[in-house]
Amino acid sequence: MAEREHVREHVRVAVIGSGFGGLGAAVRLRREGVTDFVVLERAGGVGGTWRDNTYPGCACDVPSHLYSFSFAPNPDWPRTFSGQEHIRAYLEQVTDVFGLRPHLRLDSEVKRMTWNAERLCWDIETSSGSLCADMVVSATGPLSEPRIPDIPGLDSFPGKVFHSARWDHDVDLRGKRVAMVGTGASAIQIVPAIQPEVSRLTLFQRTPPWVMPRADRAISGAERALHRALPFTAQARRGLLWGIRELQVQAFTKRPNELGVVEQLARRNMARSIKDPALRAKLTPDYRIGCKRILLSGTYYPALARPNVDLVASGLSAIRGSTLVAADGTETEADAIVFGTGFHVTDMPIADRVVGADGRTLAESWKGGMAALRGASAAGFPNWMTVIGPNTGLGNSSMILMIEAQLNYMADFVRQLDVLGGRVALDARPGAVRAWNDRVQERMKRTVWNTGGCTSWYLDESGRNTTIWPGTTTEFRRATRRVDLGEYHVVRVPTEKKAEVSA
Numbered sequence: 001m002a003e004r005e006h007v008r009e010h011v012r013v014a015v016i017g018s019g020f021g022g023l024g025a026a027v028r029l030r031r032e033g034v035t036d037f038v039v040l041e042r043a044g045g046v047g048g049t050w051r052d053n054t055y056p057g058c059a060c061d062v063p064s065h066l067y068s069f070s071f072a073p074n075p076d077w078p079r080t081f082s083g084q085e086h087i088r089a090y091l092e093q094v095t096d097v098f099g100l101r102p103h104l105r106l107d108s109e110v111k112r113m114t115w116n117a118e119r120l121c122w123d124i125e126t127s128s129g130s131l132c133a134d135m136v137v138s139a140t141g142p143l144s145e146p147r148i149p150d151i152p153g154l155d156s157f158p159g160k161v162f163h164s165a166r167w168d169h170d171v172d173l174r175g176k177r178v179a180m181v182g183t184g185a186s187a188i189q190i191v192p193a194i195q196p197e198v199s200r201l202t203l204f205q206r207t208p209p210w211v212m213p214r215a216d217r218a219i220s221g222a223e224r225a226l227h228r229a230l231p232f233t234a235q236a237r238r239g240l241l242w243g244i245r246e247l248q249v250q251a252f253t254k255r256p257n258e259l260g261v262v263e264q265l266a267r268r269n270m271a272r273s274i275k276d277p278a279l280r281a282k283l284t285p286d287y288r289i290g291c292k293r294i295l296l297s298g299t300y301y302p303a304l305a306r307p308n309v310d311l312v313a314s315g316l317s318a319i320r321g322s323t324l325v326a327a328d329g330t331e332t333e334a335d336a337i338v339f340g341t342g343f344h345v346t347d348m349p350i351a352d353r354v355v356g357a358d359g360r361t362l363a364e365s366w367k368g369g370m371a372a373l374r375g376a377s378a379a380g381f382p383n384w385m386t387v388i389g390p391n392t393g394l395g396n397s398s399m400i401l402m403i404e405a406q407l408n409y410m411a412d413f414v415r416q417l418d419v420l421g422g423r424v425a426l427d428a429r430p431g432a433v434r435a436w437n438d439r440v441q442e443r444m445k446r447t448v449w450n451t452g453g454c455t456s457w458y459l460d461e462s463g464r465n466t467t468i469w470p471g472t473t474t475e476f477r478r479a480t481r482r483v484d485l486g487e488y489h490v491v492r493v494p495t496e497k498k499a500e501v502s503a
Contacts, residue, residue, distance in 0.1 A: 013037035013414075014124055014133035016110055016350070019048015021139030021387035021403050023091060024069060027098045028407040032414055038133075039100065040126055042109035046095050047088045049143045053186070055167040057193030058084035061185060061214065061296045065234060066241040066398040069094065073234050075227035081216040081296075114355040115382060120425045120493055122384070134425075135417070137410060138350060139387040142467070145344040149181075153319035160336045164190060165343070175199050177333055179324055181316050182340035183209050185295055190340060191309075192299035200308050202324070202332045206315035207454065208282065210266045210289040214296035242473070245397040249472045252290050252395055256448035263289045273301035282313040291452025293395060345467060346370060346460035356380040357427065370466040371437040373428040373487055374480050375402075376409055382425035382491050383417075385410055391440050392476070393458070393467045395449060401473040409480035416483050425491040432487035443470040 012034060015025045018041040029037050045051055060067050064077035067087070072094050078086055095101060108128040113136060116123050121132040146163040148154075154161065162168045164186040174197045180187055183205045195201050227234040251258045266289060274280045283304070285292075304311060314328035324332050348370075351363035357380050365380060370390035372378045377385055387406050394402060417424055444450050444465050449458050458467040469476055 008123070009129070009131040010121070011036055011038050011131060011133050013135045013137060014122065014131065015039045015137045015139060017041065017048060017139040017141060017144070018043075018046040018095075018104065019050065019139065019141050019144075020069075020091070020400060021141060021406075022046075022048070022137075023094055023100060024400075024403050024407050025137045025139055025387060025410060026100045026103055027069075027071065027094070028411050029414070030098065030100075032411050034414060037103060038105050038131070039103050040105050040108045040110055040124070042107070042127070044106050045092075046104070047091050048141055049165070050084055050088045050091060052144070053084060053165050053167075054169070055164045055186060055190050055193075057189035058186070059189060059216075060084075060087060062398045063241050064219075065238045066245075067400055069400060070238070070404060072097065073227075073231065073238070075231070075234050076224050077219055079216055079218055081214060110350070110353060112353050112355065113384075115357050115384075117357055118494065120382070120423050120491065135383040135385070135414070137385050137387060138354070140348065140350045141388055142345040142348065142393070143343045145349045146339075147342050147344050148339050149316075149341055151316055151319055153321075156321065157319050157337060158322055159334060162338060164338060164340045171336060173198050173336060176335040178202070179204065179316070179332065179334040179337045180340060181337060182342070183207070184340055184342055185293065187340035188295050188297045188300040190338065192297070192303035195303040195306055195309055198308065200310065202310045202312060202334065203304070204312050204314065204316045204324075204326060205282070207287075207292070208285045208313075209292060209295045210263070210285050211269065211295045211297055211300055212262075212266055213269055213298050216298070242397070242401070246472050246474060248396050252449070253443070253447045253470050256288055256290065256446075256451055259289050259448060262294075266294075270301055273305055275305070279304070279311060282311055285454075287454035288448055288452035290395060290448040291454035292456045292458075342457050345457050354381065354384065356384075357382060369460050369462060369464050371433055373433045373436050374409060375469070375476075376406055376413075376480070377426075377428035377433070377488075379428045379430040379433045382427035382489075385413060390466050391437075391444075392469055394473070395458075395468055397473060402469065402476060405473065405477040405480045408477070409483065412482045416485060420490060423493045426483070426485075426488040427491050428488055440470060441465075444468070 013029060015022050018039050022039055026039050059081055063080055064082040068074050074090055108126040110126050112125040114123045121134050122136045123132050146165045148163055160171045173194055176198055177200045178198045179202045180191060181204045312326045312330050314326040316324055317327040318325040322333055324334050351366060352361055354362040372389045375389040375392035387403055392402050447470050449465055449468050458465050460466050
């Protein structure tokens with residue numbers, strides 16, 4: 001008799017990533033009675049982007065009571081907008097409270113995931129071994145792979161170079177000439193944090209952001225005690241924060257011209273700190289507010305007005321030794337370069353590692369642009385779901401709301417597999433994916449993200465917005481409440497293989 005094929009470890013569900021999405025999926029699986037699952041994490045600890053981003057000043061731009069799981073409220077947030085260390089501590093607490101440690105596989109980077117059509121499972125190769133899973137929940141997140149532009153001469157720069165998401169804490173920037181490349185959400189936190197200690201800070205700005213004040217303050221001991229004693233008060237606080245943002249959505253998605261009033265508020269915010277008309281002109285965007293993410297800070301503009309800060313209103317185009325050359329010809333000397341240039345969002349690297357039923361990778365399937373049914377399922381990739389998938393991002397509220405909506409969809413996906421019974425998989429119908437994506441893209445046409453006159457990381461190479469959800473979180477929660485089997489092919493083990501698989 002032929003020697004049996006080596007039997008791999010088998011699990012019902014493999015979750016990829018241990019940020020908010022991955023940990024949330026793990027909690028929801030346990031609540032659904034599923035305990036045969038693993039969480040594969042490439043790093044040595046949980047936390048996702050809140051583990052990786054440890055740069056000076058790192059904090060969330062969504063209020064703490066809204067940027068947390070509804071099923072795991074935290075009455076002890078220390079600030080209205082909490083810092084990285086507090087958010088990571090919260091995720092560690094969630095991991096412990098819900099008993100997720102036994103499911104974690106740390107230092108287990110996924111190298112390849114291949115759909116096995118004969119066994120109806122995913123063969124997964126990781127840096128720590130291999131396994132097969134009936135279902136995969138990919139929660140790698142869009143802000144996980146830093147993007148550093150290909151700049152001529154970068155390799156020859158004699159000083160230190162690192163991305164904001166991979167901060168080099170061994171580098172002492174005190175008294176150094178530092179170049180900050182980029183003006184996104186990370187940069188506006190880094191600049192005021194390091195400005196007082198560096199000798200000179202040069203900020204390379206391709207496009208100025210709209211910046212509004214961040215009403216951050218310490219949450220008093222009395223408030224926290226109230227939330228602990230009367231949990232409904234924290235729920236009410238969360239509900240108010242959510243409601244305000246739901247009401248704002250109409251302006252972003254249907255009436256962008258109404259955002260002109262908000263622009264005036266942003267101009268006044270700038271004018272309070274930037275007295276130099278020439279500097280104000282460089283910092284004033286020429287696109288509708290909201291087209292790029294509105295940034296929140298009360299310290300960014302004051303830092304830019306300090307005498308040791310130079311703003312170069314142009315992108316970095318070349319490096320010659322320690323000389324940095326901007327696209328407008330401006331030259332500056334630097335001892336260190338910090339890139340705040342964002343992440344691979346519309347070209348997620350995990351897509352190159354997922355091989356579907358037809359032998360194509362997810363990246364190949366998405367060559368014309370990312371698209372997934374209800375932001376979760378891609379055609380040709382059975383029993384594979386993504387959390388924070390295509391067109392699930394938000395421009396004005398908490399991504400935790402969208403994650404929880406997708407977890408509802410995941411939970412019903414698991415239930416439907418149970419109801420169908422036996423060895424079975426669900427594969428999104430191409431027509432269903434197209435119909436969903438066409439509806440999303442049609443709604444996207446009049447949103448500020450498409451009409452605001454900017455180029456943002458929300459858009460892919462073809463200019464299509466494959467990142468943002470063009471509606472309210474309530475609408476998305478309604479759309480992902482349950483799985484419609486009519487939108488899926490039901491796949492079963494080929495008849496001639498049934499006896500072999502069950503043996």
